[in-house]
Amino acid sequence: MLIAASILTGCGKEQPKTEYVARVNDAYFTKKELASLIDTTMVNTLHKSEVIRNWINREILFQKAKNEGILQQDDYKGLIKKSGKELAGALLLDNYISSVTINFEQRDLIIYFEENSNDFKLPDKSYLLNIIHFGNEDKAVEFRSLVLDSDWQKAMNIFYGDSEIISTEKKVLLKERDIYSIKVLRVVKRLHPLEISIVISEREGYYTVVQVLEKYLEGSLPSFDLIKLDVEKRFVADKRKELMENYMKDLYSKNEIEVIN
DSSP states (O other): OHHHHHHHHSOSOOOOOSSEEEEETTEEEEHHHHHHHSOTTTSOHHHHHHHHHHHHHHHHHHHHHHHTTGGGSHHHHHHHHHHHHHHHHHHHHHHHHHHSOOOOOHHHHHHHHHHTGGGGSOSSOEEEEEEEEESOHHHHHHHHHHHHHSOHHHHHHHTTTOTTEEEEEEEEEEEGGGOOOHHHHHHHHHOOTTOBOOOEEEETTEEEEEEEEEEEOTTOOOOTTTTHHHHHHHHHHHHHHHHHHHHHHHHHHTSOOOOOO
16 A cells, blocks of 8 residues: 555655655655665565666656646546545555554464464475575585584574674575575475585575475474464454454444445
């Protein structure tokens, strides 16, 4: 919805700005606007560039459409009116949901997990991994040696804050199809639980070390502790859906509604 709103309100001539990441003529895409769409501290450079490129594409098309008189056409005005109603309704629901606190305890999540266990079965082969990416091969080799001599967490403690660490994830559950690197996937498939990989050179300046903690077959049910956050997200989503349905029923009861067949 934020992206849709930015399309409606963020296009057109603006005052010059200094804190911006992209510009098309007199229209500016600010750092603040970018941060509202993505987590700029966590997202990779490729995704960030894609978001910026999409903004530029939209802005170029918008400015061309404006110059061609599209904004004065009845079709455009009708779409804007319809979109405005949809955005207003969506904001109303967002405001309502945000104003309601959904209280729950861990036992509620466990009950939900048990009652909906089929929904949490893994649809593909999956792997529980520790994984770290370095920008320097020697650092990756050193890290791997530390893991072999001690364990993953102790090695992480020693390497805490190291500038050569590109990214790291601990106890991450990944479906086989979500392991995008072919090289990493091949290694992961060969490893036994608790084994440490060799240093995998995915490309120049990108070196990976991975540890397989557990392997899961398609249709396996992970433990509650392993997917607790996923269970919580679905639990809260279901509660919000229920709240919206009840809210709509209340609105129906307070308005005169007539349908003529």
